[in-house]
Amino acid sequence: xxxxxxxxxxxxxxxxxxxxxxxxxxxxxxxxxxxxxxxxxxxxxxxxxxxxxxxxxxxxxxxxxxxxxxxxxxxxxxxxxxxxxxxxxxxxxxxxxxxxxxxxxxxxxxxxxxxxxxxxxxxxxxxxxxxxxxxxxxxxxxxxxxxxxxxxxxxxxxxxxxxxxxxxxxxxxxxxxxxxxxxxxxxxxxxxxxxxxxxxxxxxxxxxxxxxxxxxxxxxxxxxxxxxxxxxxxxxxxxxxxxxxxxxxxxxxxxxxxxxxxxxxxxxxxxxxxxxxxxxxxxxx
Amino acid sequence: xxxxxxxxxxxxxxxxxxxxxxxxxxxxxxxxxxxxxxxxxxxxxxxxxxxxxxxxxxxxxxxxxxxxxxxxxxxxxxxxxxxxxxxxxxxxxxxxxxxxxxxxxxxxxxxxxxxxxxxxxxxxxxxxxxxxxxxxxxxxxxxxxxxxxxxxxxxxxxxxxxxxxxxxxxxxxxxxxxxxxxxxxxxxxxxxxxxxxxxxxxxxxxxxxxxxxxxxxxxxxxxxxxxxxxxxxxxxxxxxxxxxxxxxxxxxxxxxxxxxxxxxxxxxxxxxxxxxxxxxxxxxxxxxxxxxxxxxxxxxxxxxxxxxxxxxxxxxxxxxxxxxxxxxxxxxxxxxxxxxxxxxxxxxxxxxxxxxxxxxxxxxxxxxxxxxxxxxxxxxxxxxxxxxxxxxxxxxxxxxxxxxxxxxxxxxxxxxxxxxxxxxxxxxxxxxxxxxxxxxxxxxxxxxxxxxxxxx
Numbered sequence: 255x256x257x258x259x260x261x262x263x264x265x266x267x268x269x270x271x272x273x274x275x276x277x278x279x280x281x282x283x284x285x286x287x288x289x290x291x292x293x294x295x296x297x298x299x300x301x302x303x304x305x306x307x308x309x310x311x312x313x314x315x316x317x318x319x320x321x322x323x324x325x326x327x328x329x330x331x332x333x334x335x336x337x338x339x340x341x342x343x344x345x346x347x348x349x350x351x352x353x354x355x356x357x358x359x360x361x362x363x364x365x366x367x368x369x370x371x372x373x374x375x376x377x378x379x380x381x382x383x384x385x386x387x388x389x390x391x392x393x394x395x396x397x398x399x400x401x402x403x404x405x406x407x408x409x410x411x412x413x414x415x416x417x418x419x420x421x422x423x424x425x426x427x428x429x430x431x432x433x434x435x436x437x438x439x440x441x442x443x444x445x446x447x448x449x450x451x452x453x454x455x456x457x458x459x460x461x462x463x464x465x466x467x468x469x470x471x472x473x474x475x476x477x478x479x480x481x482x483x484x485x486x487x488x489x490x491x492x493x494x495x496x497x498x499x500x501x502x503x504x505x506x507x508x509x510x511x512x513x514x515x516x517x518x519x520x521x522x523x524x525x526x527x528x529x530x531x532x533x534x535x536x537x538x539x
Numbered sequence: 540x541x542x543x544x545x546x547x548x549x550x551x552x553x554x555x556x557x558x559x560x561x562x563x564x565x566x567x568x569x570x571x572x573x574x575x576x577x578x579x580x581x582x583x584x585x586x587x588x589x590x591x592x593x594x595x596x597x598x599x600x601x602x603x604x605x606x607x608x609x610x611x612x613x614x615x616x617x618x619x620x621x622x623x624x625x626x627x628x629x630x631x632x633x634x635x636x637x638x639x640x641x642x643x644x645x646x647x648x649x650x651x652x653x654x655x656x657x658x659x660x661x662x663x664x665x666x667x668x669x670x671x672x673x674x675x676x677x678x679x680x681x682x683x684x685x686x687x688x689x690x691x692x693x694x695x696x697x698x699x700x701x702x703x704x705x706x707x708x709x710x711x712x713x714x715x716x717x718x719x720x721x722x723x724x725x726x727x728x729x730x731x732x733x734x735x736x737x738x739x740x741x742x743x744x745x746x747x748x749x750x751x752x753x754x755x756x757x758x759x760x761x762x763x764x765x766x767x768x769x770x771x772x773x774x775x776x777x778x779x780x781x782x783x784x785x786x787x788x789x790x791x792x793x794x795x796x797x798x799x800x801x802x803x804x805x806x807x808x809x810x811x812x813x814x815x816x817x818x819x820x821x822x823x824x825x826x827x828x829x830x831x832x833x834x835x836x837x838x839x840x841x842x843x844x845x846x847x848x849x850x851x852x853x854x855x856x857x858x859x860x861x862x863x864x865x866x867x868x869x870x871x872x873x874x875x876x877x878x879x880x881x882x883x884x885x886x887x888x889x890x891x892x893x894x895x896x897x898x899x900x901x902x903x904x905x906x907x908x909x910x911x912x913x914x915x916x917x918x919x920x921x922x923x924x925x926x927x928x929x930x931x932x933x934x935x936x937x938x939x940x941x942x943x944x945x946x947x948x949x950x951x952x953x954x955x956x957x958x959x960x961x962x963x964x965x966x967x968x969x970x971x972x973x974x975x976x977x978x979x980x981x982x983x984x985x986x987x988x989x990x991x992x993x994x995x
Contacts, residue, residue, distance in 0.1 A: 312853075337853045354848050356844050356847035356848055358843075358990030359847060363976060363977060368855045370840070370855065373837040383838075384836070433855070434855075
């Protein structure tokens with residue numbers, strides 16, 4: 255049995271999101287396995303980002319449940335939680351399609367803000383911090399060490415004291431992922447992490463995501479248009495079209511699924527198109 | 540200047556001249572005057588129309604020249620040089636602030652010093668403290684607050700009402716220490732009102748936030764005006780004056796004054812002014828210390844992150860509601876303490892001191908200072924408050940424009956012109972770089988072009 259069936263971390267059940275009369279997502283259900291890299295793909299306007307915004311609380315779903323269960327914690331229904339609590343208490347972190355770094359703050363400061371919840375407690379809601387308590391200094395040093403460890407992993411230690419807005423595009427993408435990881439999430443949601451990256455940066459990103467999956471207890475859910483990234487690193491692929499789920503399975507299963515090929519190419523399944531790499535090769539929207 | 544860059548301003552100036560000529564024609568071209576025989580004489584004054592048009596032409600050209608001079612490369616280099624020298628200036632500035640009253644007394648003598656210590660020193664430092672309080676809200680958290688002076692009003696009335704009603708009722712022997720006892724309460728009440736204001740405005744951004752804070756400021760003032768049974772309206776309240784830790788500076792009763800005890804012979808007001816100066820200097824430095832410290836704590840970084848990107852903050856689990864409320868509350872508490880000090884200095888309190896103009900002045904100081912920088916705010920307060928006070932001293936212009944010229948009437952006009960020129964020269968304020976709150980190897984300043992202004 256696949257991991258998303260045997261050990262699901264996130265269960266999306268009958269999710270619907272309507273904006274007035276427009277139904278962006280209708281009756282979508284899927285599971286995300288603990289420790290998997292799960293990709294959410296689909297043509298433009300399929301509702302991928304809407305599903306993301308529902309999971310991370312930026313939208314309140316019109317219907318459905320989003321259950322987050324991890325060992326040693328009570329199950330949470332994310333559909334009923336406000337955005338910052340999903341991040342703080344649910345330990346679900348996310349990045350954005352158009353990068354949202356704190357551009358006027360330094361690279362290091364970005365990673366320190368991500369550890370706000372722990373540092374705020376350590377600073378005694380600023381009172382211990384104002385008095386310069388040693389316990390806060392210790393916590394701050396630990397936070398700094400964690401930030402530096404992440405900077406080393408994304409090769410940005412040399413630029414720690416530069417403003418985040420000054421970094422090249424690919425570095426900003428990796429920094430945003432490192433910033434999300436500094437919140438110690440159990441689920442990391444990435445909205446088009448490879449968008450705008452060149453081939454080398456894209457390969458670096460794949461390595462980073464695999465590294466996170468293998469060495470952190472963090473599951474990854476990502477939206478991606480770049481099929482080379484999707485097919486190379488995903489353990490599990492979910493395909494949406496027009497707000498509905500049309501396919502769900504391993505990368506190999508999905509790329510041979512006639513429904514998927516039809517959605518991407520707009521034609522009936524034909525052996526000359528399909529056969530193994532129909533989606534991976536030709537159908538990048 | 541190349542001919543091309545000259546053509547546009549000349550064209551604009553010509554258009555302005557034509558418009559002024561057209562407007563002047565019906566107003567000034569003909570003047571009807573009673574003649575000697577009882578009839579009317581029609582006087583033609585075409586020269587006046589021409590003079591107006593010429594004046595418009597010259598003024599528009601001068602403004603264009605000023606704008607181009609201020610935005611030239613040389614002016615930008617000068618601006619950058621000013622910005623770079625400002626940072627190390629703070630230590631020197633601190634020493635200057637501490638020795639200012641001594642230097643003034645040495646320079647102009649005891650009796651001449653009152654104006655310089657009180658009108659300039661104390662007045663400027665009150666605005667420095669208000670500016671430092673507001674810069675937490677506007678400069679760090681990026682929340683535009685147009686009603687900040689309301690918190691000073693809350694602090695001032697808290698002090699005055701507690702000192703004249705509550706303290707005499709429950710512990711009259713503490714009356715001489717009223718200011719020191721009430722100061723924390725002023726801060727607390729102002730913070731409370733900061734939170735009360737914060738709640739309804741949390742969902743608002745930008746212009747909408749500004750409008751609601753403006754309304755809030757006016758509401759507080761109107762309540763103070765109309766709740767006459769408590770505040771005595773515009774007639775005002777007599778606020779107990781500050782004492783030297785219980786020793787009064789002036790007295791109507793039998794108790795010895797500060798001057799008696801120390802065997803001093805000058806007018807008591809100068810001692811009080813100097814003492815007030817050091818009190819507000821201490822309060823302002825305490826504000827600066829706390830604000831600076833908070834900036835390097837998680838809460839301060841959260842404020843700045845909120846200014847940079849609120850959605851990213853939420854995605855990292857920051858509770859933006861409490862973060863905004865804490866900025867409002869802490870900024871307001873400093874405003875409240877400055878207000879209490881204001882009341883103790885004036886000895887009299889009425890709502891006229893807390894009009895919108897004051898909020899606008901404090902906001903202008905913060906904007907002029909730039910980047911939530913403490914040094915910038917202090918310099919901006921000196922420029923703005925010192926500047927308007929100095930412009931009272933322009934009597935010498937009479938010798939230029941003749942005895943009928945009343946220079947003080949042009950005070951605010953000159954000041955406004957100066958502000959406009961300044962903002963063209965330095966659009967992001969005096970200090971144009973942001974100092975990072977933490978660093979790994981070296982503290983590199985962040986350029987203003989990357990730092991967001993917030994307001995949401």
